[in-house]
Amino acid sequence: MNIKDFVKPTIITAQQYGTKVTVEIDHSDTSLDELFDAFQTICIGLGYHQSTWDSQIKDMADELREEELEKDEHPHFDWEGYTDEDEMRMDIIGQNGNDGLHYNEEELDMGEWDKPNNILIDAKKQYEEQVKETTKKKKAVKKSKK
Numbered sequence: 001m002n003i004k005d006f007v008k009p010t011i012i013t014a015q016q017y018g019t020k021v022t023v024e025i026d027h028s029d030t031s032l033d034e035l036f037d038a039f040q041t042i043c044i045g046l047g048y049h050q051s052t053w054d055s056q057i058k059d060m061a062d063e064l065r066e067e068e069l070e071k072d073e074h075p076h077f078d079w080e081g082y083t084d085e086d087e088m089r090m091d092i093i094g095q096n097g098n099d100g101l102h103y104n105e106e107e108l109d110m111g112e113w114d115k116p117n118n119i120l121i122d123a124k125k126q127y128e129e130q131v132k133e134t135t136k137k138k139k140a141v142k143k144s145k146k
Contacts, residue, residue, distance in 0.1 A: 010034075014042045021045035059145065066141060070134055 010025040012035075023038040030038075043053050 010038075012038050012042060014046060016046045019046055062141065062145075066138065069137070 008028050010028055010030050011022060012024075013020065013022040015021075021042045023041050025034055025038060040053055044050060
């Protein structure tokens with residue numbers, strides 16, 4: 001890239017229902033703030049009302065906040081305290097499912113392998129509760145937007 005490319009203008013054009021709007025910024029190294037201003041100018045120029053633009057930005061911000069909440073509230077699996085055998089069993093279950101069909105008869109006769117892994121059962125219950133709670137929150141936010 002040549003330094004001359006940085007002084008070339010940034011040109012953004014949109015056309016809708018026969019209306020064409022062009023925004024020209026006198027340089028190429030635009031900031032995100034400059035681009036948002038240009039997009040806002042284009043949207044208003046195409047006939048969208050300022051309040052519609054504002055509502056869209058707020059809705060997008062709410063969605064981003066929801067996604068962040070989901071990430072923060074999602075239970076993270078804590079490997080601390082697991083034995084190598086526990087980890088090995090979880091790896092096998094993760095690959096094959098917990099139907100027991102992937103074990104040979106010797107492994108099934110080992111006793112420990114026959115018993116349900118209570119840690120996995122509890123983790124599954126926690127996960128399902130989190131999914132239900134997240135779904136409720138999403139529905140509540142959608143209802144409040146209407």
